[in-house]
Amino acid sequence: MTNDDVVIIGSGIAALQLAGKLNTHLNVRILTKGKMRVTNSYLAQGGIAAAIGANDDPSKHVVDTLEAGRFHNNRAAVEQVITAAPSLIRNLAEQGDFFDRNQKGELFLGMEGAHSEKRIVHGGGDATGKNVMEHLINNLKVNVNVEENVTAYKLILNTEKNRCIGVKAKGLDGKIRKFYGSHIIIASGGCGQLYSYTSNAKTVCGDGIAMAYLAGAEIVDMEFIQFHPTLLYINGETKGLISEAVRGEGAILVTADGTPIMEGVHPMKDLGPRHVVSQRIYEFLKNGKQVFLNISNIKEFSNRFPSITAICEQNGICLAEGKIPVAPGSHFVMGGIKTDLIGRSSIDGLFAIGETSCMGLHGANRLASNSLLEGLYQGHQLSEWINQQGKGQLEAEKDASIQPINQEKVMLPDIEQMKDLMMERVGIIRNEANLKKQMAWLGQFKADLLNLDTCFPSDISKIFMLITASLITESALQRTESRGGHYRSDYPYEDDHHWLRKSIIHKYKQELENNHEFIETALAT
């Protein structure tokens, strides 16, 4: 058993930004399921968006964010984050030399889909996440204790006060450990691994969302899943991301005979919103036609995109031929643990930041390069709030002892089958019949009722995947319209009359069969 001021579950950009900015008299413990560098943040090729160009202004970035989010966004969150972006970037840029610069020594600004201005700051060409994360890791002080290979699985609650006071976790040896803290922060990322095609790190399975759900926290907007249009696609498998910055530099999507596929589909063509581009590519693939990124007009491709060049070469793609085969795959979940702008969830003492949280910045679809930005912003905001609170209220259970338990194998489905079914039935194109089939398929495992204390850590991840998949599927069934990252072929249009600014919120009540609540978001327009 340990007692800390702050316990952070996850080690991505939001987690490390928070940990590095907390006062050094606070004891901070970071628990991470794998190795600390195995995160989506570390993999991020795209950059960080901020309106710092001569012709740019945060108000333009706000409009682009709302447009991409199909006006499902929390406008207050959008305005606060986007307005803070230029100073967050300048502040980081002053701390080290990890962003790319032009010949005048100014920050180099790239273009990405659905942005109306060049405003994307990159590091190492296409290694922004790695550069920023290494800086944040090096910035951690002695008050921060990082524990790797620790799977957090159950929030410890003081039920009388509806307060979260700690978390149970298991190490590789399977022994249960209890970590108590005054502030428990979930920053464990999204759920890309629920789908067979994904850009996400292997560990990103929806753990934080499922754990918060089982504890009774409100979970919102889970139907909105972003499929990135261009993952490298070889022999029916995706092999990593081909950044949107490649299209920003002039690559276009073509068929095998070189015909451009985005002409007449959206005014921004290849740089249209991700859901529009992903749906278009998906239609071609479904009809048995391969889609490629034609990169032949990008000069010095390998200098500009060294990581992508390496991924392509490792997979036998000859870049001199100027064509990269691509397919869309799950990339980001816009929904998550519902929080306010500080990161407070609906349970006292429990906070969520980064992709696992939802404060409404992204709405129904996230604008490119707004996610590292969100992590930086939320980590900073929450650090200021906790620093003001001081050490807070540390409560351990009266009896914190742990009885030895035997771990048992539970009957779970083949998780690869689940990923294929999610892709087919709850993926880029959805309909009522498929969503109902998937609800029934997921429901048979009764994943929410399993005793996690007796499960092996690898089974806990699978159980969390099944629970998170059910949240997505059920929300997608409820939302009878198409908007952003949620497309229903049986309801193909936005239905503002019934759905604009309405959210589906799940709140777990074990005794109820129907455990979702449907409420209107109370946001100012």
Ligand code: SIN
């Ligand atoms: C990309 O580089 O295309 C991904 C960036 C992002 O998702 O924001």
